[in-house]
Amino acid sequence: MKLYNVKLLTITCEILAQENIIEILKKHEITGYTTYEVDGNGARGLRGQGLKNEKNIKVEVIMREEKLQDVVEEISRTLFANYAIVLYVTDVGVLRPEKF
Amino acid sequence: MEILELIQANLLTPIILFFLFGIVAARIKSDLKIPEAISEFLPIYLLAAIGLHGGIEMRNTGFENMLIPMFVAIGLSLLFTLNHYQILRRLGKFNLFDSYALASTYGAVGAVHFSVGLSFLKNQGVSSEGYIAAILAVLEPLAFILAIFMTNMAVAKQIKAKKQSFSDDAAEIDIGLNQTKTKLSKVLHESITGKAIVILLGSIVIGYIIGKDGFEPIKIVFDDMFTGAIVIFMIEMGIIAGQRLDDIKKVGVFLTAFAIIIPLFNGTIGVLVSTALGLSVGGAVMFGLLMASASFIAAPAVLRHAIPQAKPSLYITSALGITFPFNIIVTLPILFAISTFVHNGEGAIDLFYFITEGF
Numbered sequence: 218m219k220l221y222n223v224k225l226l227t228i229t230c231e232i233l234a235q236e237n238i239i240e241i242l243k244k245h246e247i248t249g250y251t252t253y254e255v256d257g258n259g260a261r262g263l264r265g266q267g268l269k270n271e272k273n274i275k276v277e278v279i280m281r282e283e284k285l286q287d288v289v290e291e292i293s294r295t296l297f298a299n300y301a302i303v304l305y306v307t308d309v310g311v312l313r314p315e316k317f
Numbered sequence: 318m319e320i321l322e323l324i325q326a327n328l329l330t331p332i333i334l335f336f337l338f339g340i341v342a343a344r345i346k347s348d349l350k351i352p353e354a355i356s357e358f359l360p361i362y363l364l365a366a367i368g369l370h371g372g373i374e375m376r377n378t379g380f381e382n383m384l385i386p387m388f389v390a391i392g393l394s395l396l397f398t399l400n401h402y403q404i405l406r407r408l409g410k411f412n413l414f415d416s417y418a419l420a421s422t423y424g425a426v427g428a429v430h431f432s433v434g435l436s437f438l439k440n441q442g443v444s445s446e447g448y449i450a451a452i453l454a455v456l457e458p459l460a461f462i463l464a465i466f467m468t469n470m471a472v473a474k475q476i477k478a479k480k481q482s483f484s485d486d487a488a489e490i491d492i493g494l495n496q497t498k499t500k501l502s503k504v505l506h507e508s509i510t511g512k513a514i515v516i517l518l519g520s521i522v523i524g525y526i527i528g529k530d531g532f533e534p535i536k537i538v539f540d541d542m543f544t545g546a547i548v549i550f551m552i553e554m555g556i557i558a559g560q561r562l563d564d565i566k567k568v569g570v571f572l573t574a575f576a577i578i579i580p581l582f583n584g585t586i587g588v589l590v591s592t593a594l595g596l597s598v599g600g601a602v603m604f605g606l607l608m609a610s611a612s613f614i615a616a617p618a619v620l621r622h623a624i625p626q627a628k629p630s631l632y633i634t635s636a637l638g639i640t641f642p643f644n645i646i647v648t649l650p651i652l653f654a655i656s657t658f659v660h661n662g663e664g665a666i667d668l669f670y671f672i673t674e675g676f
Contacts, residue, residue, distance in 0.1 A: 233621040268557060268633075269357060270617045299625035 220310030223317050224285045228276045228292070229255065230302035231264065235274050237300075241291050242278060249317070250278045261301040273301070279309065279317050323650035330440065332433055333646055335548045339555015344562065351553040359550040360614060363432045364513060365520045366539045366546075367450050370435070372524020373532055374447020383448035386594050386604065390452045391459060393590065393608060397583050398424030398460045402467070404579075409571045411631075413471055417464040418627030419572070422616045422636050423579055424460030426453055428513060429554065430610035431603070433645045436544045438599045441653065445599035447524075453607060454517045457615065458508030465504055465623040504623050513615060558642060564634045572631065576611075576639040584609030584644075584652050592659045601656040602649075609648050611636035 228238055235252065242250060255275045257264055264273045280288065285306065296302055311317065327333060342349045375383070401420035405411045411419065431453055438445055508514060524532070532539070565573065587608030591601040613636040617629050 231621075233618065236622065268614070268617070269353070270614075270621070271633075 218312070220312065221314035222308060223279055223311050223314060224282055225307045225309040226278045226280060226285060226288065226304065227307070228278075228302065228304040229257070229273060230276070230296070230304075231261075231300055232272045232274045233270060234296055234300040234302060235276065237296055238276055238292065241288060241295070244291075245284055245288050247278060247280055247284065247288070250276055252276050259301065259303070264301065279311065281314075281317055320651055320654045323654055324647055327437070327650045328646060330437075331548050332436060332544070332551050336551040336555040336558075336642065336645070339552040339557075340559035340562070341555075342552075343556045343559025349552075350556060351549065356550070356553045359546060359553070360428060361512065361516050362546055363543075363550065364428055364517045366543050367428070367431060367435065367453070368517045368520025369524035369532065369535075369539050371447040371450025372521040373527070373529055374444075375451070375521070376447075376525050376528045378447060380448050380451070382595075383446075383451060386446075386448070386591060386596065387452050387455060389590060389594060390456060390604065390607065393583075393587065394424050394426075394456050394459050395463055397608065398463050401575075401579065402464075404575065409575065414468060414624050414626035415628055415631055417468045417471075418616075418620045418624050418632050419575075419635070421460040421464030421620070422613070422632040423576075423583075423611045423640070424463070425610075425612035425616060426456045426607045427610035427612050427614070427636075427641070428453065428457075428517075429550070429614065430606055430641070430644055432543075432547050432550075434603050434606040434649060436547055437645075437649055437653070438602060439544070441599075443599035443602075444597070445603045446596060449600060449603045449607065450517065450521055452604070454514055454521070456607060457514055457517075457612075458505065458511075458619075460612075461508065461616070461619045461623065462501065462504060464620075466501060468624050469500060500623055504619060508615075508619065511615075511618075554637070554641070558638050561634050561638045564630055565638050568631060568635050568639070572635050573639055576635040577643050580609035580611065580640055580644050580648055581651065584648050585655060588652050588656045589659065592656065598653075598656050598660045601660070602652050605652040605656065606644070606649060609644055609652065611640045611644075613637040613641065 230238065232254070239250070242248075253275050255273045257273055264271060278288075289304065289306070292302075292304060398420050401423050402416050405416040405419050406413070409416070431450075435445070568576075584605040586605075588601045588605035591604035596604055613633055616636065617633055620627060620632065621629060
């Protein structure tokens with residue numbers, strides 16, 4: 218079995234920033250992603266209680282390294298200042314690199 | 318004295334008691350909470366009930382006399398938003414973004430306020446004009462659109478001023494202005510197609526079509542159960558407000574005072590103006606309540622996108638933690654007392670005297 222190296226970008230942020238992130242991904246021609254609602258605690262206090270608008274969301278995107286730089290740059294430039302957001306990148310192996 | 322008695326009587330209604338109970342439950346860190354699906358369902362249910370009620374009433378009374386109150390409501394809402402901004406920016410020394418976000422939160426209307434108001438009137442045996450539900454729908458996006466427009470203009474101006482001191486390059490201003498346009502059209506589209514307005518307008522139309530006879534088979538759900546449903550929602554609201562109680566300290570004295578005085582002032586003006594326009598006792602209370610209410614469900618969703626620089630902890634906490642409890646416990650009975658007072662006895666001349674004095 219041959220595994221190809223690509224990057225997994227994981228973003229945990231407030232649910233109201235989800236749309237902005239999806240938009241940025243779209244702009245860089247990335248259409249595949251997974252999101253799920255999460256709870257947690259962080260710099261902005263306990264999140265995920267009460268109103269749905271105050272929940273957190275986790276977005277996972279697999280992409281090639283070439284795109285990663287631009288996407289991360291744009292997210293950090295446009296969203297870091299005003300939103301509750303954390304992102305990190307990991308190396309993952311996939312079987313079908315042409316998908317990403 | 319009568320007002321105090323009304324407040325006291327209002328305090329002991331199930332709606333208020335369950336709200337306070339929710340706060341207590343949150344304070345003692347109970348794990349009590351309303352399941353998420355239900356707390357998402359209830360606003361939709363409440364809006365549907367409000368819309369049906371409004372639509373049926375509109376069929377009875379017609380809606381030709383709704384236009385003037387609606388335009389007046391639009392005018393007042395915009396005026397109040399600008400007024401809030403001046404107060405917050407100049408007296409409160411808040412930054413531009415927080416000022417506009419707060420100004421529009423208090424200029425906007427709250428559907429939960431509206432539901433509590435309807436049930437309060439029902440309790441008092443007073444009816445209100447159905448078209449106020451239509452005014453609720455029209456006012457919903459209004460204050461936000463104004464605030465977003467003003468914020469973007471202010472930002473564009475700042476960019477322009479900065480640019481001019483360096484060079485005459487106008488490219489970035491155009492980008493700023495274009496962003497403003499796309500932002501506004503997006504907000505407009507999102508609010509009009511948003512679930513709150515869609516369900517409200519849809520129910521008004523359906524209520525208008527079916528009338529009293531058609532309402533009969535669904536009356537048990539949308540009329541008899543209305544207050545009960547609010548009570549359940551109030552537990553949830555109480556819990557959320559209770560969780561935010563600690564944040565109120567961060568809000569500061571100025572905003573706390575603002576969150577109490579402004580609704581009372583706006584609401585009183587609303588009651589007097591609508592009375593002058595010829596609305597009934599109950600109609601004037603609902604109109605006043607619309608003016609007094611602050612938005613806390615729609616506000617974060619709209620403002621977080623449109624004015625992300627504004628701190629949500631300020632506008633959510635003040636609207637939900639201070640203004641909402643104050644309005645349903647104190648403002649509502651006061652507005653009712655004022656409305657009853659100006660509808661009985663007082664002549665039209667005195668009334669206009671009140672209004673000019675208010676402005």
